[in-house]
Amino acid sequence: MYLLNRQQRHVVNYSWMLFSLLIIAFLPFMLFGGLYFKSFLLLKSYTLKDLIFSHSWHPSRGEFGFYPFIVGSVWVTLLAIIISTPICLLTAINVTQYAKKRFLRIMHPVIDILAGIPSVVYGVWGILVIVPFISHYLGPWFGIQTMGYSILAGALVLSVMIIPFILNIMIEIFRTIPTELKEATLSLGATKWQMVKHVLLRKALPGIIASVGFGLARAFGETMAVLMVVGNVIKVPHSVFDPGYTLPALIANNYGEVLSIPQYDSALMFAALLLLVVSLFFNLLMHFFIARYNKY
Amino acid sequence: MKRTLKAEETFFRILMNLTTAIILIILGIIIYSVFEKGMKALSWEMLTSVPSGGYYYGKGGGILNAIVGSLVLAIGATVLAFVIGLPVALYMNVFLVRRKKLVNLIRFILDLIWGVPSIVYGAFGFTLMVFIGLQTSLLAGIITVTLFILPIMIRSMDEILRTVPMGLSEATYSLGSNKSELAFKIFTRQSVSGIITAVLLSFGRAIGDAASVLFTAGYTDNLPNSLMEPVATLPLSIFFQLASPVPEVQARAYASALVLTVIILIVSLFSRGLGKRYHKTKINF
Amino acid sequence: METAIKIKNLNVFAGKTQILHDINVEIPKNKITVILGPSGCGKTTLLKCMNRLTDLYPELKVSGEILINEKNIFEPGADISKLRQSMGLLSQRPYPLPMTIYNNIAYALKLRGIRGRRKQSILVMDYLRQANLYEEVRKRLREPASRLSIGQQQRLCLARGLAVNPDIILADEPTSALDPISSRFIDEKFQEIKPHFTIVVVTHVLRQARRIADNVIFMYMGEVVEQGPAKDFFENPQEEKTKSYLEGMFN
Known part of the structure; x- marks a missing residue:
């Protein structure tokens, strides 16, 4: 009836499990090692300081200054976080403390769908809605002539993309705060808003900070949607209406055409390595931050 | 006051x-x-034919190559990730149940690599391809996307498997089961609905991501017919068509975006529906 | 009187706290032995030591010996699957496997090594009858076990426990979650099958102990206070603690 007996099947299953586990355990090291190995050519001939702080990007002349891309990425990411954090925070409080239970059931699929919409579709939406909005309304309103493809467009699209991510974590955090604590505060005669302000927010603060940190890490690496609306001009931006260029966009736009210049190839891998390091760093930081706070 | x-x-x-x-x-x-x-x-022709000559200047044809390509690539990656991911999730929750610290370390690593941007997987996938001598191809795309969705798949399954009550393990062991029987017979059955949700979630990520397939899967106007040849994907077809200066082609990009969105919505509907359906064999404790 | 299980110098630590102190107990064959005591006195832990379910809990450290058929079950190289198969377990609340009613029992048969659909099917029906469940589920054998009531689920677990063909039945407060009718059935079933099995029942319900016990082990705070035949234990307790417990001082 069976090809193998129980013991043999156990051995097969067990070995397969261990093998799979090894793949996972080595994945982060392989990612780091692989990218480091490829960017070594660049790191060998330039100092890290030159690469990060130099403004001039002329691969054909052998000049690799990542500064414009880093600044572009930082602007887009920070702006997106600034826009979406208050929206997420207020909505999470509303959904968990004020709204009816039924409403949370409506909100869950909304978050799921927002989280599930592919990056490219967000990009298309940005081109259809955000870019014209900026060039026709927002720009003129500030007296600025712009095509709409700008740091601001990238940040707006990105802020919508990370809303489901941050909101989800925040809702989970507010839900873990024990009802007894809230009831105890209310029974002292505090109003609901006082309870939210003094107990809920204070208790949830580490979690809120962590959720923003995770959102930041996620936003920093987002590629396609930002690439489609940010303008892709290699220049340090001076205003949010200027076009910019981000690190992920740099990789995505140029890969494949660059194999003829080995250093260029290596430079793009260095960009990927930077993204990896930033992502790992922020995630690690937030994990330790939470672990530390959970002790108290 | x-x-x-x-x-x-x-x-x-x-x-x-x-x-x-x-x-x-x-x-x-x-x-x-x-x-x-x-x-x-959107037209019937777009859904049912591959690009004909001059498609990218506004002439006839469709995006069937990208629709089929995306489905094949995403299904391939999801299956591969499932084959690797389910055993890992089971191993963590059945075999390592006594090693809480080790399990938490694995969870931590998975969370870390979950946060890595897909473009990094794309770049890494390309490095890996060059290293093992693979061209841009369906296979390279599948491998890259698999790596990208693995942490998502494992952690989602893990969250479900860890809710299986201890009493069920005790009951199963007391019948004389060994660990892998407990894992593959009992834990999987108890968690079917959650596992399906995890698989569909990963599938959604796999089919929607562009950055990881950009340099690994390539692009072609033909339907996929070999693992070793490039394959078209929907996100990239949207991207490329949008870049065209021809308004008709741009309009087609919007139509392609609609197709991709509808696929994602269907997957998410399915995951809710199927999850409920398979709930019935689960024992509620 | 033949001894089925002999426990020698058993100590169990959970981290740094000791939850079982130097347990020395003999459990007679083909009798009902009741482990009695207030909640949290280590009864369940003692029961779980007997089929080594304590292995599942990393914080538990077990030392000492448990001899079954003259063999120490903690000896390295002991076949744990065999050991567990020689004991049927009935837990506090029923844990049916996530399968159909039929397969819940067929699975136990398969593990016991019984192959062949006909043979399995005959035995499944037989065990369901023994657990007094057959008439109720006859028409829904292919339905998931989760659809049964709690009482029915516990009887299914009893049938499944019998299906591994054990010598010993371990029951951890098996009736605490059940309705009175199902409870009475389980108690009566134990009486009926005891000529063929050694039965160990954990309970904190004095009435139940009086009703079913042939032999009593009384535990308090992780120690065995008194053990012996039920008649002596209830009518002529030796220890002060036993007396006050029997008078209802602890509950």
């Missing part, structure tokens, strides 16, 4: 309702704008 407090609460409640409304409205606008623009350009 009392009055300012009341005013403050009212102010913030209005603000809260406003932000909640903003989120709902944004989702509405996204869906509406993609549907409105997409429906105009």
Whole structure:
């Protein structure tokens, strides 16, 4: 009836499990090692300081200054976080403390769908809605002539993309705060808003900070949607209406055409390595931050 | 004092309702704008044929190559990730149940690599391809996307498997089961609905991501017919068509975006429906 | 009187706290032995030591010996699957496997090594009858076990426990979650099958102990206070603690 007996099947299953586990355990090291190995050519001939702080990007002349891309990425990411954090925070409080239970059931699929919409579709939406909005309304309103493809467009699209991510974590955090604590505060005669302000927010603060940190890490690496609306001009931006260029966009736009210049190839891998390091760093930081706070 | 407090609460409640409304409205606008623009350009021909000569200048043809390519690539990656991911999730929850610290370390690593941007996987996938001498191809795309969705798949399954009660393990062991029987017979059955949700979630990620397949899967106007040849994907077809200066081609990009969105919505509907359906064999404790 | 299980110098630590102190107990064959005591006195832990379910809990450290058929079950190289198969377990609340009613028992048969659909099917029906469940589920054998009531689920677990063909039945407060009718059935079933099995029942319900016990082990705070035949234990307790417990001082 069976090809193998129980013991043999156990051995097969067990070995397969261990093998799979090894793949996972080595994945982060392989990612780091692989990218480091490829960017070594660049790191060998330039100092890290030159690469990060130099403004001039002329691969054909052998000049690799990542500064414009880093600044572009930082602007887009920070702006997106600034826009979406208050929206997420207020909505999470509303959904968990004020709204009816039924409403949370409506909100869950909304978050799921927002989280599930592919990056490219967000990009298309940005081109259809955000870019014209900026060039026709927002720009003129500030007296600025712009095509709409700008740091601001990238940040707006990105802020919508990370809303489901941050909101989800925040809702989970507010839900873990024990009802007894809230009831105890209310029974002292505090109003609901006082309870939210003094107990809920204070208790949830580490979690809120962590959720923003995770959102930041996620936003920093987002590629396609930002690439489609940010303008892709290699220049340090001076205003949010200027076009910019981000690190992920740099990789995505140029890969494949660059194999003829080995250093260029290596430079793009260095960009990927930077993204990896930033992502790992922020995630690690937030994990330790939470672990530390959970002790108290 | 009392009055300012009341005013403050009212102010913030209005603000809260406003932000909640903003989120709902944004989702509405996204869906509406993609549907409105997409429906105009969508035609039967687009869904059922591959690009003919001059397609990218506005002539006839469709995006069947990308639709089929995306499905094949995403299914391939999901299956591969499942074959690797399920055993890992089971191993963590059955075999390592006594090693809480080790399990938490694995969870931590998985969370870390879950956060790595997909473009990094794309770049890494390309390095790996060059290293083992693989061309841009369906296979390379599948491998890269698999790596990208593995942490998502494992952690989602893990969250479900860890809710299996200890009493069920005790009952199964006391019948004389060994660990792998407990894992593959009992844990999987108890968690079917959650496992399906995890698989569909990963599938959704796999089919929607562009950055990881950009340099690994390549692009072609033909239907996929070999693991070793490039394959077209929907996200990339949207991207490339949008870059065209021809308005008809741009309109087709919107239609392609509509197709991709509909696929994602169907997957998410399915995951809710199937999850409920398979709930019945699960024992509720 | 033949001894089925002999426990020698058993100590169990959970981290740094000791939850079982130097347990020395003999459990007679083909009798019902009741482990009695207030909640949290280590009864369940003692029961779980007997089929080594304590292995599942990393914080538990077990030392000492448990002899079954003259063999120490903690000896390295002991076949744990065999050991567990020689004991049927009935836990506090029923844990049916996530399968159909039929397969819940067929699975136990398969593990016991019984192959062949006909043979399995005959035995499944037989065990369901023994657990007094057959008439109720006859028409829904292919339905998931989760659809049964709690009482029915516990009887299914009893049938499944019998299906591994054990010598010993371990029951951890098996009736605490059940309705009175199902409870009475389980108690009566134990009486009926005891000529063929050694039965160990954990309970904190004095009435139940009086009703079913042939032999009593009384535990308090992780120690065995008194053990012996039920008649002596209830009518002529030796220890002060036993007396006050029997008078209802602890509950």
